[in-house]
Amino acid sequence: MVDTATKNRIFGTPKSTFLNHVNTISSWMFTLDHKRIGIMYLVGVTLALFLAGVFALVLRTHLFTFDGEMLTNAQYNQMFTLHGAVMVFSFIIPSIPAALGNIVLPMMLGAKDVAFPRMNLMSFYLWIIGTGCLLAAILFGDGLDTGWTFYTPYSIETNTGVVWATFGAFVLGFSSIFTGLNFLVTINTMRAKGQTWFKLPLFLWSLYATSIIQVLATPVLGITLLLLIAEKTMHVGIFDPTYGGDPVLFQHFFWFYSHPAVYIMILPAMGVISELISVYSQKRIFGYSFIAFSSVAIALLGFLVWGHHMFTSGQSQVLTLIFSAITFTVAIPSAVKVFNWLATLYKGSILLNTPMCYALSFIFLFGIGGLTGLFLGALSVDIHLHDTYFVVAHFHFVMVGGTLTALLGGLFHWWPKIFGRMYNDFMGRAFCFLVFAGFNLTFFPQFVMGARGMPRRYATYDPEFLIFHQISTVGAFVLGVGILGAFLVLVYAAFKGPRCGANPFRAASLEWQTSSPPDFHNFIHQPVLNDPYDFDSLVYDEDLETYISREFADPEKVPPKKEPVHH
């Protein structure tokens, strides 16, 4: 063991942390510290979430009546386009990797920072510029009404701000590439000594898989959007049928990125859930290597299924069949994860605190979102369901029910680490319930009306769908209140919450082996590398009122190590 003074210095709440060691505006703006960049990203993506969330609420309010009198049709088109574009490009894609991942990843490796800190900061500023361009479409480009997919030929014909928006998405793509590249290199070269690939926390495996997609798929989106800009400004005739171009080629290019991008959105969420389920069951994660490899499998299979967005676009029958078949195979690694999480819960000592509530609702919602994906991957069913609310409900179950839920769960899990303060768990759980209930209220009816033929992106609809739309609108407001409340709980905790120790949840990965909040250099000592899922390696320290590694504890008071339980 180490002497008490040293132990207190390492695990006690420090005076100087990364949050306060210098506190000028420029020390934040030009910081190279991954934790500060992560926090700035977090603030940014949260603002984007609320902005796009307001767009969504406007949409839902408009749809409360079937003849939709609140907005004009053109305004409605612009609303759903901006909701989609801001949510996808500015919020979901950077949310977990760039905000949470940035903060946690180097600490999980026992490293001081990511491999390229300047590139990391650049990534954040590219995010600001890209989001700015996306929003500039509203101010200078008469909005945007193409849908977030920018399908040709309409995107070439429309007079709205397609060039602004596509340039914004192009820049955001670079921001995403920089993050991915940074993470790949960091995980490859900066692991702690002795930290082999299979001693990495599963969150890092999922971030690694995500980064592979970001690096391989995003450049294709980049060139596609550049070509679209060239098409719109100079009519180069590559996508525009008036000039002999092929509009379906755009769809192929677009989905070659955007389908893998769906896995950029969900894989990090799965990583978060793997951590949460294991920690709050206080049980070794079940099937570590299966979960790890399933992340990689999803990342690779994700590149081979883009055509399932185009079943009705007239691509060849053979291709359609192949894409449909490969789409089904994605279900396998996804299900592997779900079953492993359930097996981890089995006989665990489950703590139903806020992050765990989010983790459990993730499993439920992602289960529905994933299974309905199989409906859409089946050819004949998709012909019926294509472009209906069924599709809308399906991807919202995955993106909101999956990614947003996991983001909130991850925030509640790592918040005490980042700010050294504990939130009010009751309020956290209350708002978690609101999020869960509001979400289901919003999107479950959409499955029903979609299956009954309600097409997506329509400003008005038949009265027979009225009741579903009204339930959905009410649910959307409940969901909005829930998300807002969750963030208020967090923000309040960051400033006023009671101090918590270094490791209040008895988590075993390396980021918990330093003070909360961490030092500027993450660790003031060489952390003890242990198995990230061996919770018995941590013992409670009464002086510090937190869990610390056995190696640092007083040998007199350490309980004997448990024999591994076989089941």
Next chain:
Amino acid sequence: MGLAKTRQSPGLLLLLKLETDMATVDAHADDHHHDDHDHPPFIAHHFDDAEQQFDSGKLGIWLFLVTEVLFFSGLFVAYTLYRNHHPEIFQQAHVFLDKYLGGLNTIVLLFSSLTMALAVRSAQLGRNKNCGIYILITMVCASMFLGVKAVEYSHKWDMGIWVRSSWSSDADSLSYGHHEGQLGIAKSLGVSDRLIWLSAIPAVLLAGSLIASVIGFVTKKELFGKFMLAMSVMVGGYFLGAGVGQVYQNVKEGSGDSHEHASLQEQQPMQLLAMTQEDQDHADDDKKSDDADHSHDEEHSHGSEKAEYDKEHPDPETLDRDIGIFFSIYYCMTGLHAIHIIAGIIALAWIYWRCLAGHWRSDYFGPVDYVGLYWHLVDLIWIYLFPLLYLID
């Protein structure tokens, strides 16, 4: 405190491995900038040693190159598709690209890759001076490439060759095909107006860097003066390239038919015209069998605008209007490549500056290596572009 003992727990093999490291419950905890104590100056604070830093950079640049390849891949796919669908337009169009100018550029770039490799070698040996010379040659080659490219571009603009939209009679499109009058002026000067405009930017840069160099030497900032002098040599490469290209162009025009370049259609060699016609017929036969509706649609839409088109282009039978798609792809690919060359020059200039400052040593030469890899990739992409665009047969 730094000597705080660790309890050895025999069960944890891992710990044993770590023993030496973890003994250091940090001796420098008070000092929040404690990272630099045993770091050589060139190692960033978050890396443990030079090897880790070099490996990270190397992996990073390779991943970046992967993204670059994928970035270009969209254009290569577009090229493949259109060449598959319209082999005839590629046949018709490539004759407007001069394979000798393209070949010259290929040689220039290949040579620059050689000097780049030599520069990396010099940096590895810590020979900053040699490294600087090689880098400078590489930069001169790079801007020479741009000079030749500028001649090619301006020559094509003079002939009215621009992207797809300029080939149709649609009113709202750009119409470079109309500029016969300007072409006359350009010819009388011997140098195209457009080339002169293109060269304005490097001319400004040349003047600027020369002035900056003089200022540097006068104010005794030797390093800055030397650097700016080298930059003006680099920009001079552009004028070397443009000059060679222009002389070649003039010789070619002088020796050939005097009105060969007067208009687009007349440059079309007659035998190729016949061949194209044959291909067209052939293609029509094919189309009947497989994608009948597609080709019919195309032809229908072409037919409707044909009359107008005829007015502007006296000999429309020779060229398919979709020939413009070839040039769209040509301009997109070579334009994007040229942007990468410019980015490469900027990166090389940074390396050159650090050569002058004597930064490279046998245990620290990473950035030269990374920029070198990038430069080889830019070269490699051209190696693909050249045959795909210039050597179609």
